[in-house]
Amino acid sequence: MSVIIEDGRLIRYEGGEICCTVSEGIRSIEDLAFSGAERLERLLIPESVESIGNYAFRMCYALQSVLLPRCVSHFGSGVFQHCWNLKSVRLPEGTETIGTDMFESCHELTSISLPGTVKSIARSAFSGCRNLRVIDAEPNQISLLPPAARYIAVISYMEKNADGGGNEIIDGFVSERQKNLLDLAVNRRSAEAVRYMLSRGLVSDDAVREYLARSAERSRIEITALLLDHSRQSGSGTDILGEDPFL
DSSP states (O other): OOEEEETTEEEEEOOOOSEEEOOTTOOEEOTTSSTTOTTOOEEEOOTTOOEEOTTTTTTOTTOOEEEOOTTOOEEOTTTTTTOTTOOEEEOOTTOOEEOTTTTTTOTTOOEEEOOTTOOEEOTTTTTTOTTOOEEEOOGGGGGGSOHHHHHHHHHHHHHHTTTSOOOHHHHHHHHHTHHHHHHHHHHTTOHHHHHHHHHTTSSOHHHHHHHHTTSOHHHHHHHHHHHHHHHHHHTOOSOTTOSOTTO
């Protein structure tokens, strides 16, 4: 592995390894340090690292996983920009800001977990993350997210709390954006999210049936079964879907 290190700062990585372990004792990874390391797939960062600079891993196209240490207190802008194969990230506790373009165009990013310390999220932080399906966030963090990411975070919360445990912030958001969230839940075949809405009285059976009519056949089968189960448990004694052709 070929690296340039000065006074505990990793200035530049010039290796071609698939897996890289940063040396213990490094305190910061500087701007653009790993940018363009196209073969790098896995990266291990020691607990001694406290800061990761702007665009540090930009265009690491093959990068799939990064083990981020608990002591990192600062992330620059665009840290993982254009890391096309990065699949999931758990930011360390203590992270306060998710900066500009941090995960821009991470096409394979499917999930991210936000620590409770996050207080600021740039509007472009998740731009181009077309496969992002799960954002694990606290309810009071949802308003910090860019608009498209808010829907994902609310659906993710409902999927984790399908028993109707609920939260006033989530309930209020669902009430305000009911159509958008219900459409997303049905099209993603998220029975848990639909169950949450029904159990909390945030959506009517008729509204779900309306969206059901627009969904794909496979979705209809799954959500229809959910609604029938809900109808029986509610004790209404009626089949809320009537003679649904997809049963």
